[in-house]
Amino acid sequence: MKAKFAEIREQFPILRQEENGQSLVYLDNGATSQKPERVIKAVDDYYRWQNANVHRGVYGLSERATELYEGARETARQFLNAKSTREIVFVRGVTEAINLVAQSWARANLKAGDEVIITEMEHHSNIVPWQLLRDQIGIRLSVLRINQKGEVCLNALKGMVSEKTKLLAVTQMSNALGTINPVKEMAEIARSVGAKVLVDGAQATPHMQVDVQDIDCDFYALSGHKMYGPTGIGVLYAKEALLEAMPPYQGGGDMIYSVTFDKTEYNVLPYKFEAGTPHIEGAIGLGEAMKFLQDIGLDEIAAYEAELLTYATERLKEIDGLKVIGEADNKGGVVSFVIDGVHPHDMATLMDQDGIAVRASHHCAMPVMQHFNVPATIRASFGVYNNFADIDRLIDSLNEAKDMLL
Numbered sequence: 576m577k578a579k580f581a582e583i584r585e586q587f588p589i590l591r592q593e594e595n596g597q598s599l600v601y602l603d604n605g606a607t608s609q610k611p612e613r614v615i616k617a618v619d620d621y622y623r624w625q626n627a628n629v630h631r632g633v634y635g636l637s638e639r640a641t642e643l644y645e646g647a648r649e650t651a652r653q654f655l656n657a658k659s660t661r662e663i664v665f666v667r668g669v670t671e672a673i674n675l676v677a678q679s680w681a682r683a684n685l686k687a688g689d690e691v692i693i694t695e696m697e698h699h700s701n702i703v704p705w706q707l708l709r710d711q712i713g714i715r716l717s718v719l720r721i722n723q724k725g726e727v728c729l730n731a732l733k734g735m736v737s738e739k740t741k742l743l744a745v746t747q748m749s750n751a752l753g754t755i756n757p758v759k760e761m762a763e764i765a766r767s768v769g770a771k772v773l774v775d776g777a778q779a780t781p782h783m784q785v786d787v788q789d790i791d792c793d794f795y796a797l798s799g800h801k802m803y804g805p806t807g808i809g810v811l812y813a814k815e816a817l818l819e820a821m822p823p824y825q826g827g828g829d830m831i832y833s834v835t836f837d838k839t840e841y842n843v844l845p846y847k848f849e850a851g852t853p854h855i856e857g858a859i860g861l862g863e864a865m866k867f868l869q870d871i872g873l874d875e876i877a878a879y880e881a882e883l884l885t886y887a888t889e890r891l892k893e894i895d896g897l898k899v900i901g902e903a904d905n906k907g908g909v910v911s912f913v914i915d916g917v918h919p920h921d922m923a924t925l926m927d928q929d930g931i932a933v934r935a936s937h938h939c940a941m942p943v944m945q946h947f948n949v950p951a952t953i954r955a956s957f958g959v960y961n962n963f964a965d966i967d968r969l970i971d972s973l974n975e976a977k978d979m980l981l
């Protein structure tokens with residue numbers, strides 16, 4: 576397995592670069608991932624040989640661009656195991672996907688007093704859109720708390736849901752803690768009271784096999800840039816019947832069938848939700864990134880990253896005064912920690928001198944920081960190109976920086 580992943584690392588040109596005179600150790604995959612040669616090439620080829628607007632032209636170039644763009648939609652359908660490409664809406668990313676669900680589906684179907692449940696470990700992009708909706712139409716936003724390991728409790732969720740609950744919106748994997756949530760079981764609990772389920776897949780999609788039919792969620796959101804694809808592109812999956820009944824989120828070209836000043840007829844799915852010229856090369860690059868992940872095998876990626884996580888956690892715990900934040904039984908390749916007497920930002924700044932890219936922040940999950948009573952954590956998050964030597968360099972750098980700071 577190590578040899579296979581060593582070969583995969585070679586496919587990422589950015590990792591051949593030096594930072595501060597040292598080879599780069601990139602451990603900020605929770606924020607964004609690097610891109611393999613084949614994704615860069617797919618985007619480059621598009622602009623060199625295939626660029627035209629989609630769905631419009633009758634000429635060959637436009638037909639080729641359309642085929643590539645729609646081909647990426649089919650790749651995304653397969654990647655998520657959706658039933659139909661009509662359920663695959665291209666959006667900017669998870670943030671836009673969740674805002675779309677809040678402003679289109681929820682605004683049309685929820686009323687004052689209806690409840691949306693989220694968890695305490697959500698990213699801000701799965702908190703703020705619901706707060707906006709709360710202020711707009713008076714929904715109730717409830718929070719499923721986490722324990723000291725950073726896990727949700729299924730029984731607590733069972734006790735929380737009621738006929739008022741209309742939506743459970745939950746992340747499949749926490750970017751701040753690494754916790755993998757039992758979304759399938761959570762979805763079942765939500766469905767038992769007739770609520771819909773939205774899963775934030777920003778962190779899950781680069782690290783594990785996802786099957787929206789198996790989870791049986793109503794909405795699933797992913798971001799291309801977190802999974803080795805371009806920025807500014809993502810997918811909202813939604814069950815077809817829901818999308819069919821939902822009003823458009825934005826109006827403009829491409830999302831219409833016919834327009835007069837009196838009346839506009841909307842286009843069929845999924846185009847009803849794709850107003851304007853789309854991020855064509857982004858979708859093509861995302862399709863290539865999904866194929867890249869599938870060619871490696873998501874189960875194999877999960878197994879490899881689990882080894883990295885185990886090794887990193889063991890080595891980190893050898894450091895005096897270091898405390899791991901988030902120790903869920905089921906965890907993906909993210910390790911967050913704090914060190915007594917050291918500010919995370921100072922630490923990360925010193926580590927940058929050693930060519931180590933880690934994040935020191937609240938990770939867009941301030942409520943998680945409040946739960947653990949820390950202002951920020953240092954986070955190392957792994958991807959397919961990381962290896963055991965990266966972790967050794969992380970540990971050496973941490974030890975040196977700690978000596979300087981204490």
Ligand SMILES: *Cc1c(COP(=O)(O)O)cnc(C)c1O
Nearest residue numbers: 668669670698700750777778798
């Ligand atoms: C990154 C992230 C998001 C937001 O994704 P964008 O690509 O910034 O829209 C949402 N949820 C989680 C868990 C994330 O890690």
